[in-house]
Amino acid sequence: MVVPIDPTSAGFLYAESRQMPMHVGGLQLFEKPEGAPRDYARKLYETMSQVDEIAPLFNKRPTRGITTAGQWVWTEDDNFDLEYHFRHSALPKPGRIRELLDLCSRLHSTRLARERPLWEAHLIEGLRDGRVALYTKLHHSLVDGIAAMRLMQSVMTTDPDKRNMPPMWAAQPSSKTAKARDEAESSLSAVPLDALRSALGITADAAGLPGALIKTLRSGLKNETSALSLYAPRTMFNTTITGSRRFAAEGWPIERLRAIGKASGTTLNDVVLAMCSGAIRSYLVDHDSLPDSTLVSMVPVGLHPKESKTSASAGGNAVGAVMVKLGTDLDDPADRLASIHKSMKTGKEALGSMSQLQIMAMSALGMAPSLVIPMLRLQGVMRPPFNLIISNVPGPKSPQYLNGARMTGSYPLSIPINGMALNITCNSYAGDMDFGLTGCRRSVPHLQRLLTHLDDELGALEKATGVS
Amino acid sequence: MVVPIDPTSAGFLYAESRQMPMHVGGLQLFEKPEGAPRDYARKLYETMSQVDEIAPLFNKRPTRGITTAGQWVWTEDDNFDLEYHFRHSALPKPGRIRELLDLCSRLHSTRLARERPLWEAHLIEGLRDGRVALYTKLHHSLVDGIAAMRLMQSVMTTDPDKRNMPPMWAAQPSSKTAKARDEAESSLSAVPLDALRSALGITADAAGLPGALIKTLRSGLKNETSALSLYAPRTMFNTTITGSRRFAAEGWPIERLRAIGKASGTTLNDVVLAMCSGAIRSYLVDHDSLPDSTLVSMVPVGLHPKESKTSASAGGNAVGAVMVKLGTDLDDPADRLASIHKSMKTGKEALGSMSQLQIMAMSALGMAPSLVIPMLRLQGVMRPPFNLIISNVPGPKSPQYLNGARMTGSYPLSIPINGMALNITCNSYAGDMDFGLTGCRRSVPHLQRLLTHLDDELGALEKATGVS
Numbered sequence: 001m002v003v004p005i006d007p008t009s010a011g012f013l014y015a016e017s018r019q020m021p022m023h024v025g026g027l028q029l030f031e032k033p034e035g036a037p038r039d040y041a042r043k044l045y046e047t048m049s050q051v052d053e054i055a056p057l058f059n060k061r062p063t064r065g066i067t068t069a070g071q072w073v074w075t076e077d078d079n080f081d082l083e084y085h086f087r088h089s090a091l092p093k094p095g096r097i098r099e100l101l102d103l104c105s106r107l108h109s110t111r112l113a114r115e116r117p118l119w120e121a122h123l124i125e126g127l128r129d130g131r132v133a134l135y136t137k138l139h140h141s142l143v144d145g146i147a148a149m150r151l152m153q154s155v156m157t158t159d160p161d162k163r164n165m166p167p168m169w170a171a172q173p174s175s176k177t178a179k180a181r182d183e184a185e186s187s188l189s190a191v192p193l194d195a196l197r198s199a200l201g202i203t204a205d206a207a208g209l210p211g212a213l214i215k216t217l218r219s220g221l222k223n224e225t226s227a228l229s230l231y232a233p234r235t236m237f238n239t240t241i242t243g244s245r246r247f248a249a250e251g252w253p254i255e256r257l258r259a260i261g262k263a264s265g266t267t268l269n270d271v272v273l274a275m276c277s278g279a280i281r282s283y284l285v286d287h288d289s290l291p292d293s294t295l296v297s298m299v300p301v302g303l304h305p306k307e308s309k310t311s312a313s314a315g316g317n318a319v320g321a322v323m324v325k326l327g328t329d330l331d332d333p334a335d336r337l338a339s340i341h342k343s344m345k346t347g348k349e350a351l352g353s354m355s356q357l358q359i360m361a362m363s364a365l366g367m368a369p370s371l372v373i374p375m376l377r378l379q380g381v382m383r384p385p386f387n388l389i390i391s392n393v394p395g396p397k398s399p400q401y402l403n404g405a406r407m408t409g410s411y412p413l414s415i416p417i418n419g420m421a422l423n424i425t426c427n428s429y430a431g432d433m434d435f436g437l438t439g440c441r442r443s444v445p446h447l448q449r450l451l452t453h454l455d456d457e458l459g460a461l462e463k464a465t466g467v468s
Numbered sequence: 469m470v471v472p473i474d475p476t477s478a479g480f481l482y483a484e485s486r487q488m489p490m491h492v493g494g495l496q497l498f499e500k501p502e503g504a505p506r507d508y509a510r511k512l513y514e515t516m517s518q519v520d521e522i523a524p525l526f527n528k529r530p531t532r533g534i535t536t537a538g539q540w541v542w543t544e545d546d547n548f549d550l551e552y553h554f555r556h557s558a559l560p561k562p563g564r565i566r567e568l569l570d571l572c573s574r575l576h577s578t579r580l581a582r583e584r585p586l587w588e589a590h591l592i593e594g595l596r597d598g599r600v601a602l603y604t605k606l607h608h609s610l611v612d613g614i615a616a617m618r619l620m621q622s623v624m625t626t627d628p629d630k631r632n633m634p635p636m637w638a639a640q641p642s643s644k645t646a647k648a649r650d651e652a653e654s655s656l657s658a659v660p661l662d663a664l665r666s667a668l669g670i671t672a673d674a675a676g677l678p679g680a681l682i683k684t685l686r687s688g689l690k691n692e693t694s695a696l697s698l699y700a701p702r703t704m705f706n707t708t709i710t711g712s713r714r715f716a717a718e719g720w721p722i723e724r725l726r727a728i729g730k731a732s733g734t735t736l737n738d739v740v741l742a743m744c745s746g747a748i749r750s751y752l753v754d755h756d757s758l759p760d761s762t763l764v765s766m767v768p769v770g771l772h773p774k775e776s777k778t779s780a781s782a783g784g785n786a787v788g789a790v791m792v793k794l795g796t797d798l799d800d801p802a803d804r805l806a807s808i809h810k811s812m813k814t815g816k817e818a819l820g821s822m823s824q825l826q827i828m829a830m831s832a833l834g835m836a837p838s839l840v841i842p843m844l845r846l847q848g849v850m851r852p853p854f855n856l857i858i859s860n861v862p863g864p865k866s867p868q869y870l871n872g873a874r875m876t877g878s879y880p881l882s883i884p885i886n887g888m889a890l891n892i893t894c895n896s897y898a899g900d901m902d903f904g905l906t907g908c909r910r911s912v913p914h915l916q917r918l919l920t921h922l923d924d925e926l927g928a929l930e931k932a933t934g935v936s
Contacts, residue, residue, distance in 0.1 A: 018581065038561075041560065041561070042561060045560075079910055081909070084712060087570075088567075089571075090558040090559055090594055091558055092509065092510065092513075092556045092593050092594070093507060093509070093593065094507070094510070099556075102555075102556075103557075110578050111486075113712065114486075115487065115710050115711065116710075125561065126558055126560070242581070242583050243581050244552060244581065441552065442547055
């Protein structure tokens, strides 16, 4: 069966290069159930490999040729080979988180082969604390990052006694997985404005810009209080990237973040941004390259379908984007948090007063930054419109189990792009805020040091707001 | 410093695609020294990472652009990052050879990044018998497969007590390594005929064929007893390939092979080919696709510099190639061996009577099959000129040690190409004949079964020649 690929999805295929692989990923950590056998990981791998039928999302590959008039179409993979996609890996001793992050960095650096369905999953053993990890990568032409995280989490259950749970690639899923998969499949083609959608598809070929998007971008250039600020200083992150990645991840109790928010009258998301701001500031100081003016982060907002203004049937991931000044020019952690709170509030208000069309244009920004950046170049915008993207994706609140193994953390891996070498995505899960930092290995050296800085900043914020 | 890339090497860069990565590899297995600490592999990794200066061969990367007039040149890597190139990996339990081959198959499937020097090495722990493995990959534009094996082996010593040995990428090598590296560097540019060399470079761009090579190929078409037979049946191996690989490896005592040769009046190489012939026959019978006429293997000969007719200064790897009928159409193992012996003898005689120019053309075939196959297509040769390449690379006769660890086996990984999905390369080492089989994962399914067939065939040959 041949299915046309919608222009947005095709855009990610066109935009992809060896330097800029276009896949999102997730790293999930699991505690073995009590009394698990020594070969638990092997057995879990075998269980997850026993699949009668593969779900269409995981069994389609992109093709194009003379018969498709040069257009990308989805075709079913007649040679589907599960062992190729789902792999069993291990960490060298001492099996610390560091070795796990090294392996995930490598796995996230290689491109998905287009001659096969665009996904891979790796069950990883060898952590010295006995936990088992699952790294999953999915091409952005299949799903966006948020849909990917939802899909990965949908196969789990709150029931610790449930066993023989089908993996996300199985055609016989739980109703939750089926729903997440449907949403994921529709999310990319869900942008309701045909004009914008085609424009994005075309833009990947460097052909043109939709008028509405240009207008929004221009108003951003004129008005700093707009949701879309195009004034951001150039930093070491805003450079051409290489094809290799570094990934770092860690989680902190949400309670600690909430206490700071409560004490300072700011939101949980403000505190997440303040942690990132302080950490990035310290990192840039270490590299003697902190700009005088503040860094600007694009922050996708309105992730819940209810909050978005798209119709319910259009899928779950319509987002707006606010340009938040991170206050990296300010010395004091409390000042930075206050500045972020204000910038976020102004940005959200501006977003609220935007037209449906403008919000959709913002939505496109949120969904497809890799397509938008080259567009901005074409428009002669020399300074980066923002320095990085920081997303915060809400995840499940209760502990989740996979065949009896409790998930202890869930960390997103994202897509660094040319001009945007660092990405931070957070995922809340069972009382923790899990941070996933993905960067170009060359442009963001010693990325893992940001984890220490994040931890330090959390402490500094607690102190500054009188929490501790 | 910018150094032009010679046309042959550049040819491998042009010919490379995601489906056809152009790197050769080696898998070496080591027994830990007595009394090795538990973290032996980690320590070895750290020792091999302590390098003051990187040898030029391992520190150059290909670039091209406006300043180089679109030509490929070598430039020094200003951002050299050893941790990127040299990696520490591990096998999941139970840590059998099977898990090792799975990992090597994956590692051999990914392309080398051109934004960095074109090599990787992976120190692998987790084999249940306690051995440590080293998988190394080098781009064919740096060295050919034979030079690569020599280079990998050159860093070792026969002295089990020697420690702190510099790895092959260190600028301060043993004299043996320096020599092997020099030879490797000159081997690709050593083809003395400028015309042929440029022709190969051009051919990768599908532009033309050297007259001498066409002549040799044509005479092959006319004369079946020539060294170059262009009559080979189409088999499942002679098809378009995908980008993923399967690798299988095993060694057998050379004594067993020699005994067969002695009893039958054939050479060691004849017996190697007979093992391959019988194994491939069984494999094709399993897949119900054994052709009526015999498969033909290209077998590079004259690997020693002394035996070649090139000048000594031209480097070590000038080779001729003989087209050997494998006798897969014959039922009896002894008949197949006799047929191979005869075909090899005739081929070598024909090679002996060839002109210098013709031998160089053959040499080019041996060095660059990937370039030659498209050339043959251009000439309208519809049937494959040969079905696969079987090489036999002589290695060290005495046990070799790396920082006190005895090497127990050394297996080459080669390059499957479009139309030639399976490659077999053997390496003799310390009384064993080590076989490395590299194939396209899709076109050569269950490649590892060839190992069982090789073992069976060795037994059958012993029986047929009255050795056992």
